[in-house]
Amino acid sequence: MTIPLPPAQGPFTGNDPSGPETGAYEEDERGLSLWRGAWRRLRRNPTAIVGALIVLAFVVVAIIAPWLTPYEPGSTQWSGEVSPTSVPGPSPDHLLGLDRFGSDLYTQMLFGARQSLVYGVVSTALGLSVGTLLGVLAGGLGGWVDTVIMRAVDIMLSIPSLLLAVSIAAVLGQNAYSIMIAIGVAQVPIFARLLRGSMLSQNKGDYVLAATALGIRRRRIIIGHVLPNSVGPTIVQATLNLATAIIEVAALSFLGLGESDPAVAEWGRMLVAAQDRFEAAPRLALLPGFAIAVTALGFTLLGEAMREALDPRTRR
Amino acid sequence: MTVTSEFLDSSAAPAGVHQGRGNLNGDGTLLSVRDLAVTFGVRGQREARAVDEVSFDIRPGEHIGLVGESGSGKSVTSLAIMGLLPDRGVKTSGEVRYDNENLLTWSSRRMSSLRGRDIAMVFQDPMTSLNPVVPIGTQVTEILRRHFELSKGDALARAGELLQKVGIPDPKRRLKEYPHQLSGGMRQRMLIAMALACEPRLLIADEPTTALDVTIQAQILELLKELVADTGAALLMITHDLGVVAGLCDKVNVMYSGRIVESATRRVLFGNPRHPYTGGLLESVPRLDSPRGAPLTPIPGSPTNVLPWTHGCAFAPRCRNAVDDCRRVTPALRPDGDRELRCHNPLSDDLPDDQRTDA
């Protein structure tokens, strides 16, 4: 004695005590595309706004750095004013004072943003493109290609990423490129796994089945259907990875890899250099340290908000 | 063979199983719900009233049905009675009178000692209602040990008996197992065993069979009926399935969009539904006595398509009988002969005799 099978979303399913609260709300979102919905949710999320503002400020500063300061980065022209026990503090000429090498700290901070952005973006782009390619090949072709790629990914994942980056940088020598490549390569497994996973889950999806049934060729299905559906999670991951990349750049600099100029405007390097001027001028360490943390925070907030927006299930 | 007698006779039975249990309300009811209203307020969004103006009584040993589609507020009503609604974002008003006190005013500490012992509940989905990482034995004994001072061993022995009562074979072995090792029907038996472990005075069963295979459903209902009868507990059966109610309940309350729209004894309601919604529900149920080939008539529209009660009758958008008043004037629940009814334009009560049901 039962009521006949109800229509989809019909009256007699579920037992949702919160039914009434969502009813009216979901109504008006129906019909919006995933992206527009995500965008709407993103705009309403204060976390996303804070994150986006930080990221925006960071990017803008990085781009227009040269117009914000009359000085050149890495120029140690005031080195005569710096002594081992004293570093001149803020003054009208030097808003944040000098650093221990006699560069303008304000200028160094601005260009540090630029450096972080370039390192972060280039390395993430590298990891993203190679990782995506491998992931798509593995997930799309399957078989031995999949096995080989995924084993390689496993091997890379078996080394903590910082150590992986360090090993790669050791081979490439001491320069800016080696850091970017090292961090980029260390990100490859993350993207490869992500893409492969999302491809495999979608391979089983209804629309792929439908497309296959319609006789659409596999390559077209992948390019036309599966890939676009992986864009969301990939963008989210890339945003989150930018945060990690920025921290790892600083970490590699901290370990003495990367550019060889001690006065280079790079936050991690500035932090290292500031260590033995702690008592004299704590700001030399605090400013770049907080800059790294805040920038990473911005990307993390934005990334997580994007993840929430794209996947409504994760919303609180 | 009754569980009650065994409990009381058993030498291991704790002294005063029923000690501290309340009396009946002054009016002789076990539980009396008056003007219960539940409002959900999610931050930044307008409040939603899930339950409003709900009143009904349960007398000792009585079987009451609460019927409605999902979202009608019947489950919220039961959770409100149990004090299981979240603290935040929920406003509850009205009265749930038990032992001459209003349960809604009880502290959560006091409620928790009442739950499971005086009022117990069986939930809809046995697959998710059992803790997957805790052995079944523990899940049964924990309620016994919470409410009675029992040693671990005694509690386990009692749990074994309970499992036997609900028809689970080889209880000793089962007690050591985990929920995923049981079938859905078995799990629901488990949940019933737990709910009846302390011989509650009222059992609330919230769609206890919905998630089960059709073949199992009847068995579980039968078991429930039998055990409730044995322990003498009152039963509040919450369901969307009029078939379930028909076989079980003395009195039926039909809810729509958070309010009771019709309330009557089973016989009266099934024999002559007067609210169009009740009528619609009955027409959409296949009946053995209906002519062969007679089509089932579903209620048009979906339950989300409602008119706020403050503007008129919530069912109006889907109602065949709707008149102008239905969209303008809020109907009140009024006594109407042998029933209570909330309708401006009820169905006529002159159904032919052959369509009346004796369940």
Added chain:
Amino acid sequence: MATTAVLAGAALLLSSCAESERGNGGEEGTEGEAGGGTFVFAGAAEPELLDPAFASDGETFRVARQIFEGLVGTEPGTADPAPLLAKEWTVSEDGLTYDFTLETGVKFHDGTDFNAEAVCFNFDRWYNFPEGVQSDDFAYYYGKLFRGFAEGPKAGEGIYESCTTDGDDKVQIQLNSPFAGFVAALSLPALSMQSPTALQEYQDDAASNVNTTDYSTKHPTGTGPFKFESWERGNQVTLSRNDDYWGEVAKVDTVRVVAIEDAKARATAVQQGEVDGADLIGPADLQPLEDAGMQIMAREPFTVLYLGMNQKTKPLNDIKVRQAIAHAIDKEEVAAASLPEGSEIAINFMPQSVTGWTDDVTTYDYDPEKAKRLLQEAGADGTTLEFNYPTDVSRPYMPSPADTFNVLRSQLEAVGLKIKPVADVWSPDYLDKVTGSADHGLHLLGWTGDYNDSDNFVGVFFGTQTDEFGFDNKELFDKLAQARGIPTVEEQTPLYEEINQDVAEFVPAVPIAHPAPSLAFGPDVTGYQTSPVNDEVWSSVTVGD
């Protein structure tokens, strides 16, 4: 100069310590009277091994100096040789025969006697080192000073001839060519006396890696005031007092040497009382430490820091460019910005106390205008120069290279040169690149004298054609070789003065300063005796009340 005040202060402190020792020490410190306790000292790195014969680094020597003694020591506070295990010595007219009279009654830590035979055992051991350890990485000092071994590629080139004993306390060393610095060189820990018995039992000079033999890690055995106790790799070396020491017994019971790489961390460790003393304190930390009540000492500079120029690269092969660079540098500013107080400005490539130092050399005063003019004349203004400097290292002559580099860079850029910084880790990259390849331009390097010998400075730098400087100046090379061969210091002096003048004229590098390495000690440490050549034995040190 403010530096003198510091030095005077240190000296004062030291002399007062020395006095108090005499006051309560008496002839021989008995155990009861000795201060006792543990003296914890932080160096910048771990010792590489415990057999000093195979070492060339200061950290190994620091530990070795407590365990081992040579025939010759140094006069306290100077670089001049003084009797140690040898009471006295004579040298023949031709500078080839040395007669040593040894202290008697001296025993090695393993209980065996130190005597003439032991001395010859050590000399013969060095001379007979197998080929595998003859490289600069192991028997560096013996190889440099004695110039050859019994076998291998340098067979027959050595100046060591023989060692003969005359009773237990007389030894005669025969050289085959004169070596004026011979006696001074014997104060080097690399040439200290080790127990023949222990060496025979635990050391294997032919091992594939002498760093990890039993002797090199667990059984160093000498005659010094402290005995080896244990070495926890990466952690600490523990020594205990040698109560049977032939001289004045040490005051403290135990000595621990720990390694703290980072200069800042060393300073903090002293300030927090985690260690009693630390070497190579960075210039930036001196003032804060002093303010916190710590004692600061500066070694009398026996160092030189210079800006090297590789003449294999253009335009550094042009003397006008080198002169311009010399004029562009404000040495006072460099010292103020990156060197400890107590450092002295350099005009020679050797400190003032070394034979041959003269103020009668061409000096290049700070004159940026002249520098610009010279560059224009050479057509080199605006040229880009590579500037190599090391990272993550502090050397006695270069406590913070990055800071030094930065001041120099801005000074050079101020006269119109463009600088391309090339930083490498000190070891192996930087050293390989600067001293072992032609792939460098300007570079920072320096030297800490091992003992008082002119050749140990200028001879090391400019004695032969090197990758470091990339020039071929036969006249200079010959003069240095000639000076080296003169048997007595007195005769050497005029020649070395002449050499210093020549070098200044030729500008293969710009001497910048003689940095004074700084040490810091907790307030309750007394009796630490600094030495320009790091010959610091801790037997007079006390800790606490």
Added chain:
Amino acid sequence: MLRFVLRRLALLVPVLVGLSILLFAWVRALPGDPARALLGQRATPEGIARVNELYGFNEPVLQQYLLYVKALLNGDFGRSIQTGQPVLESFFEKFPATVELGMSALLLAIVVGVPLGYYAARHQGRFIDTAIVSGSLLGVVTPVFFLAILLKLVFAQWLGWLPTSFRQDARIDATHITNFYVLDGLMTQEWDAAWNAMVHLALPAIALGTIPLAIIVRITRASVAEVMHEDYVRTAESKGLSPAVISRRHILRNALLPVTTTIGLQAGLLFAGAVLTETVFAFNGVGQYLFSAISQRDYPVLQGYILFIALIYALINLAVDVGYGIIDPRVRVS
């Protein structure tokens, strides 16, 4: 269970083989002659000849690889360029320090992180929840080395409460048996030594533990928030169980499953973090040694240590999976 473990161990083999190939190729990719790279500055002609023979650098590549693997299987991981010490020996010497530090950090992260995450989940949306969530976010984004420097500056240098460096005060005469200093102190009943070692652990453990702590807070919070709304929790509530039993038995036991997995993943993070933390605090462990190996270009050490760390990392994750199976009965059976 045993089969599960064996299967997982079998899966480890290709990873290790691949890793050995990678590390083998790595030394050959380094600038310059491989034998020189392995011997460093001390490379003597004899040394180079010996290494060439040992690793067959003059042989065909396949032969070289087999020789390399053979050496590995014989426990020969090469010698440090810097100290000449066998890599294996130094690793086991330093490993206890890192384990001690890592365990302390992890312990801290769990002991503080789980209750915080739980508390936040139970107070979702309130100020305290927002505070905990924001704090954990900050914890995630603050670079380890920056935090380490900050902690050292504030607590060691300015306030002087805690030591700045080392594992134990050099002044203390401590007996070291296992090289787990705290354990050694307890075993030998040298209480001051044990206490001293713990005091020295405090700052590094906080620095190293902060990121895992923040991650554990976030995962616990998310997980508890999810489990809290599970039907079985409602069942438990309907049984009138006390809040303590509900939290412990019904919420946490389920909610901590994903946390367990996270803890395994933290191991890799901890190793990387240890390199930075140990360096800042001059904590004589694997991390500090790796750091100096990195800056000194001590390739045999890097090569050996990376292999070891990967192996240990894999074993930790295996252990976590096995542990997961023990906690979660659903996995246990299948």
